[in-house]
Amino acid sequence: xxxxxxxxxxxxxxxxxxxxxxxxxxxxxxxxxxxxxxxxxxxxxxxxxxxxxxxxxxxxxxxxxxxxxxxxxxxxxxxxxxxxxxxxxxxxxxxxxxxxxxxxxxxxxxxxxxxxxxxxxxxxxxxxxxxxxxxxxxxxxxxxxxxxxxxxxxxxxxxxxxxxxxxxxxxxxxxxxxxxxxxxxxxxxxxxxxxx
Numbered sequence: 001x002x003x004x005x006x007x008x009x010x011x012x013x014x015x016x017x018x019x020x021x022x023x024x025x026x027x028x029x030x031x032x033x034x035x036x037x038x039x040x041x042x043x044x045x046x047x048x049x050x051x052x053x054x055x056x057x058x059x060x061x062x063x064x065x066x067x068x069x070x071x072x073x074x075x076x077x078x079x080x081x082x083x084x085x086x087x088x089x090x091x092x093x094x095x096x097x098x099x100x101x102x103x104x105x106x107x108x109x110x111x112x113x114x115x116x117x118x119x120x121x122x123x124x125x126x127x128x129x130x131x132x133x134x135x136x137x138x139x140x141x142x143x144x145x146x147x148x149x150x151x152x153x154x155x156x157x158x159x160x161x162x163x164x165x166x167x168x169x170x171x172x173x174x175x176x177x178x179x180x181x182x183x184x185x186x187x188x189x190x191x192x193x194x195x196x
Contacts, residue, residue, distance in 0.1 A: 002037050003034070003052075004039045007187050007190060009115075009174075010107075011187070012054055014154045017154075020055050022130050028128070030053070031085055038061070040185055045058060045147060046058065047151065049118065062144050063081075063083065066157075068183050082137075086149075087125060087129075087130065087151060094118040098117060099116065099119055106185070113169075115160050121138075121142045121146060136175060176191060177189060
């Protein structure tokens with residue numbers, strides 16, 4: 001089932017999310033719905049707060065980036081294989097010199113900006129069967145994971161921009177909150193007038 005994606009301005013996007021117990025009700029169904037929602041919106045990642053759930057869960061499928069011929073073959077192969085569910089994750093290490101990449105977000109449509117992130121991360125997480133993992137990711141794969149991880153910490157990519165950039169985007173962000181945008185997927189807007 002395709003779920004509405006929560007738009008910028010909704011308080012759920014600012015919550016530090018709670019851990020998920022193994023007996024979380026209908027978790028398989030929720031994950032299935034999140035995959036469907038993400039693919040419907042042509043996303044490469046989706047975090048639970050983006051569908052209104054303040055829990056430590058996100059999923060990533062970076063295979064669309066594998067089509068980018070400017071990337072090295074090895075990175076393209078890694079991106080092609082990265083399809084994961086991350087439950088109760090913790091980034092335990094981030095290293096290297098920060099680099100910029102143009103990011104967007106399904107909760108903040110029509111805005112793309114360069115964001116600086118470290119190129120290498122080590123993350124511990126559980127998969128959909130609550131099996132423990134510890135993995136290292138680099139480059140674009142690391143970035144997609146960092147972006148989704150920020151969501152479960154209540155951080156948006158726009159928080160990482162300069163104060164000047166934030167001021168310039170203020171009007172656009174307000175329009176998104178009010179639903180004054182054209183989008184191809186289902187969304188829920190925090191400031192949209194009720195009863196229309």
